[in-house]
Amino acid sequence: MPPHVWVVGSLIAQEGRGDFFSTINAILVKMPGSEVALGFLVLASVVSWAIIIFKAIQLRAATVESRDFLEKFWAAKRLDAAFQESEAFQRSPVSMVFRAGYIELARLRKQAEDTMLGGGIENVERALRRTQISESTKLESLSSFLATVGSTAPFVGLFGTVWGIMRAFHDIGKHGSANLATVAPGIAEALIATAVGLLAAIPAVMAFNFFLSRVKVIESEMDSFSSDFLNIVKRHYFR
Template identity: 45%
Template sequence: MSLFNSDIEIPTTLLVEATLWVLVAFSVATWTLILIKGIQNWRVSRQNRQFRTDFWHAPNLQAASELDGHDGPIARLARAGFASLGDADRHSDLEHSGDRQDQLERALRQQYQKERRGLEAGLAVLASIGSTAPFVGLFGTVWGIMQALVDIGKNGSASLEVVAGPIGEALIATGVGIAVAVPAVLAYNVFLRRVKAVSADIDDFSADLINLSRRAGFRVGRGTSDSPSPARPADPRAAHGADTPALREVFA
């Protein structure tokens, strides 16, 4: 049986309307995610900046490990690292056995992956909408053209009155599909770049924390030296009553 048999009725208007509603849902999801991810990225940047400032102004690693009131990826990474070093001091089972640096690196790596997943949340939805919305609109276009051909076959005429309605609806669906896809694709690229930038900051801080911990013998506690670098010669300013240098100065 031919698809264009005159006995077949294709509900073009209903199908095109359904296509448009799907695209509207895509658009709502896109702009909701743009708002959520925009707020998330603003908060992450502010939290990381505040924590790094306080961390590098701490007098020693012990004081840095006791910083409170901070949130954000880098702050949580630091807490995970300090918790790993503390667990190595308190426990002697197989889970906490082995090289302290390996334990610290493992804890930092696990926290890094967790933070990365949180930063990437929602990006797959934006990518999916950006890639599928034009095809959803194109589906409405193809269906409208099919109905126009059916109407031509029924009437034996290709007059404007016969084809204008279905083709007009089809073109609207295509336009809406493109309009929905463009913001989704742009937002995906912007947020993906932010994820890479924040991930690079986290990775850099991880390397700094490992180096600082190595200087302290991978021990953070009351029993350790106040200096984050025990083997480093004493700061000559200490003899004159100067304040303990900040971590950034010691690490430089």
């Protein structure tokens, strides 16, 4: 191939690639990347705060009512009296565990015509465990969303930052200058995306860790109460 033909072909190819990348750049810059990122982060932050408030109320009620129920339970002389008291503590996981165990115990006693039970303690234990799992699931609900926001929001903010920098460089190329008036809007947009991403992530992570610790405490209380309840039942109702 003659040298001049090769040179002309190379120039045409380079020009074609330049037009292609210019077109892609123009399309990308016109797309609302930063706006979409900011909108997502604001929405995620609003939902996160709604969940944080809801979970704070839920766990607070669970903690307070469980404490009050345990006081009533240990002060009661009979299990049926404690069962009646437990109706006032519907938001207490410990109370729900007790109610499930007592209902199963009452069913077994009815079948045995209120005599000493020779077997069936496994049924009571299963009822307690089943309710513990159900209550733990309720306590842990929605917390995964906070963990997701905490792990993804910084990256979404970084995406908005990159998009804002792309726009800043595009504006520099379009105006042919790199003065403050040209660069500042894009950089400011980029920094806003980063800040909003962190503002969405930090409270979500802190709340998730706090709620996780509170759930573990309540689960420990349920385990401890289940053991105590089983011991009482074995001593008084099973031979």
